[in-house]
Amino acid sequence: MPNPVSRPNAAIPAALRPLAREVRVAKGEWVFRKGEAVHSVFFVLDGEVRLSRFSKGGGEIALHRAGRGEFFAEAALGAARYHCNAIASRDSALLAFPAGKVRALLGTDATFAREWIALLARQLQRARARLERLALKFAAERVVHYLQTEGAGDRHEVHLQGTVKDLARELGLTHEALYRTLARLKRERVVGHEGASLFLLP
Amino acid sequence: MPNPVSRPNAAIPAALRPLAREVRVAKGEWVFRKGEAVHSVFFVLDGEVRLSRFSKGGGEIALHRAGRGEFFAEAALGAARYHCNAIASRDSALLAFPAGKVRALLGTDATFAREWIALLARQLQRARARLERLALKFAAERVVHYLQTEGAGDRHEVHLQGTVKDLARELGLTHEALYRTLARLKRERVVGHEGASLFLLP
């Protein structure tokens, strides 16, 4: 089992924290199943959970991969039953928030409601930016778009949280393609890197 | 100027409707600019609005393309200033909702707050499914994923709202690639179509 580090839970609204129950799931284990009565909303402390449905042919249709620091099944708050399956892609540590209590809190705690709305809106914003990024054809364009939108400061600097392979999946590329693209962009003085930091060169 | 048809505004919470002011913008016109004080949240009745930033090199970094029936700048509710530019990609008809009034409504009208949260959560859900779709390599896989996730009923039927070219952009493909893929999938009896309807064959 992984050990959560570097506080990914900073993003969790304060009012929600006392409701959390930590859940550990092994790779391949189910978190919930489609059709099951909604009991919780989740947050990924560490690992990854795959949300999916199964087609008649038996193929798995991926709807989302929730990684570290992300909530998932937020829409379950407005539903009686889960609309998809949640399966751990790796050994994972999650926080489960009872849906009933969260719903109640949304009705009584105006500050929390505002925070929750802001959180959803921010996530939506980022998801849309990622959509535009994935629509770009060239790997180099995606890297630059990523730095332009996610990077901080004047140099659009990004501190890589995970591995380069993780970044490759975020960008919808194979790791080989990303390694090659980064090597070329460095050669051409488009991006620079220092340790785990990646940034645009002027 | 386009004429809104087929009620895309069914998705707008009832409490919000009285606040709407209709705005028409010509292609290329600005809806708001980055840094400007937030005044409104928007909804697209018809047309398309491009949200973007400009890089130092002058290139436009696309963050989102809001189409018919979509809200945009929802995150502006939690901000003092717009974080990006909004420019009409085509002649468009929008609804503008004063941010201050919407914020007030969120505090006073619990039903509306619940609806707004559900609306954001649903949009997030769809955006994530689209992300997984764009990460698929083959055009055929994207078409099938689209039908599996967006299609209704046992056949996973989708009534195409716009043109095939619109669908191509939704799927992150050129229209030529989509025409070819659809032709092949029809030949291979994977998908069928009747008029504007597209569905999976068993």
Add this chain to the structure above:
DNA sequence: AAAGCCGTATGACCGCAGTCATACGGCGGG
């Protein structure tokens, strides 16, 4: 009525990223 635009549709060619192979270094477990 003619002209022009747009969506639909298909063919030819090319280039980029995917795939497969290979190598190396660090880290953890047996």
Add this chain to the structure above:
DNA sequence: CCCGCCGTATGACTGCGGTCATACGGCTTT
């Protein structure tokens, strides 16, 4: 301690989708 796994890194080849070209029909505009 050594082995194996994983992340990093790069090369060679292939194939899919992008690009460009072309054609046709319906609709609007002049």
